[in-house]
Amino acid sequence: MTPKIAAFLCDSAPATPCLVLDVDRVETNYRRLKAALPLARVYYAVKANPAAPILERLTGLGSSFDAASWEEVQSCLEAGARPDAISFGNTVKKVSAIQAAYAAGVRMFAFDSEPELKKLAQHAPGAKVYCRILVENKGAEWPLSRKFGCEVEMARDLMILARDWGLDPYGISFHVGSQQTTTGAYQAAIARVAMVFSDLREAGVKLRMVNLGGGYPVRYRAEVPEIGEFGDAIMGAMVQHFGNDLPEMLIEPGRFMVGDAGVVSAEVVLVSRKGADDPVRWVYLDIGRFGGLAETEGEAIKYAFRTPHDGTREGPVTIAGPTCDSTDTLYEKSNYRLPLALECGDRVELMATGAYVTSYAAQSFNGFKPLAEHYI
Numbered sequence: 001m002t003p004k005i006a007a008f009l010c011d012s013a014p015a016t017p018c019l020v021l022d023v024d025r026v027e028t029n030y031r032r033l034k035a036a037l038p039l040a041r042v043y044y045a046v047k048a049n050p051a052a053p054i055l056e057r058l059t060g061l062g063s064s065f066d067a068a069s070w071e072e073v074q075s076c077l078e079a080g081a082r083p084d085a086i087s088f089g090n091t092v093k094k095v096s097a098i099q100a101a102y103a104a105g106v107r108m109f110a111f112d113s114e115p116e117l118k119k120l121a122q123h124a125p126g127a128k129v130y131c132r133i134l135v136e137n138k139g140a141e142w143p144l145s146r147k148f149g150c151e152v153e154m155a156r157d158l159m160i161l162a163r164d165w166g167l168d169p170y171g172i173s174f175h176v177g178s179q180q181t182t183t184g185a186y187q188a189a190i191a192r193v194a195m196v197f198s199d200l201r202e203a204g205v206k207l208r209m210v211n212l213g214g215g216y217p218v219r220y221r222a223e224v225p226e227i228g229e230f231g232d233a234i235m236g237a238m239v240q241h242f243g244n245d246l247p248e249m250l251i252e253p254g255r256f257m258v259g260d261a262g263v264v265s266a267e268v269v270l271v272s273r274k275g276a277d278d279p280v281r282w283v284y285l286d287i288g289r290f291g292g293l294a295e296t297e298g299e300a301i302k303y304a305f306r307t308p309h310d311g312t313r314e315g316p317v318t319i320a321g322p323t324c325d326s327t328d329t330l331y332e333k334s335n336y337r338l339p340l341a342l343e344c345g346d347r348v349e350l351m352a353t354g355a356y357v358t359s360y361a362a363q364s365f366n367g368f369k370p371l372a373e374h375y376i
C-alpha cells in the first residue's frame, strides 16, 4: 500500500467497500515499464481500469492506448488522447464501433479472422491492421487462450488478403495470458511471430510491427519475476529472431500498470462456523465476486489481505462475499488464514486490487451499489 493510500484511509475512513487508487503509482509503473523495455511503445489496456484520472495521467506521460470497444475509444479521446495513439485491439467488433472509431480518426485495428478483416476493409479502408495469433498461455494465472487469435498459417494468409483488400498489413500480436509468471512464454511467442514475418517476407509482404500484448504480472500472495526480467527476456528473443532488423514493438500492459496502485477497503460482515467444532471460519465481506472481485473465479487471482489484527494468531478461513449466491465464495481451497481475533465490523484491505475490479462490479446485484472509487 502506498503511503498516500494509507493516509487517505486513515484520515477519510471512506465508506466501504471502495477502491482507493494512487495515480502517482500508475505513473511510476509506466516509467518502470519504459525503463524495462525502452524500445517498446506503451498502449495501456484501458479495460484494466478505465477511470478518467488514470487515462489523463497516462496521456500526459505520452502513453498510447489499447481500447476494447467504441466506449473505451471515447474515454481515451475525452482524456485527451490523440486518435493516432489509440489501437482498437478487440478482434470482435461491431460494425458500428469500427465506423465510429474510424470516423474519430482511429487507424489501427486488430483482427484474427477473415470475416473481421472484411469488416475492416469495408469500414476502415486503408487502416493499419494487425493479426492476433494463438500462443501458449502456460504460466498465466488468468489465461486468455483459445477465444482470441488464429493459427500462424491463417495469419499469414490473412495478412496477404489484408494487402489485397487495400489495408495496411502492419504486424502481428499475441497475448501470453494475464498475470503471466514466466518470461519464457514471451520468448516462445516471439519465435512464432518471427515465423510469420519470414513467411510473409517471402510472399512479398513486409510486416513492420510486433505487438507483445499484456500479461506482465503483479505481486499478489506469491512473488513474481521483476519487470526487468521480462524486458531482458523479450529483448533477447527479439534480437535472436530479428537481428538488427528489429520491427516496431508495442506492449499493452493492463494489470501491471494499475494493479498495485489500488487497494480495496472492505468490512467484515460476519465471522461464523458451519459446526461448533469446525476449525474453518467463514469470513463474509461486504465485497465479493459480484462487487468486482470477478478474478477470484476458480480462485485464479489470489489477493493478499491486511487486517487490524495482523501479527496475531491465525486460523484457516473460507472467504465469501455478501450476496445470496453461493458462487460468491472467493477462496475455499487456497489455504487462506486470517487472525482468530477478526470480527464483524473490522475493516480489511485487499491489496493490489487496482486492476480488473471496478469495471467488473455489478450495478445492483442483490441491491448492492457499484464499487465506490477514489483516485488520489
Ligand SMILES: Cc1ncc(COP(=O)(O)O)c(C=O)c1O
Residues within 6 Å of the ligand: 045, 047, 048, 066, 089, 090, 144, 175, 177, 178, 179, 213, 214, 215, 216, 252, 253, 254, 255, 256
Ligand atoms: C488485447 C489485450 N491486450 C492487453 C490486455 C491486458 O492484459 P494484462 O492486464 O494482462 O496486461 C488484455 C487483457 O485482457 C487484452 O485482451
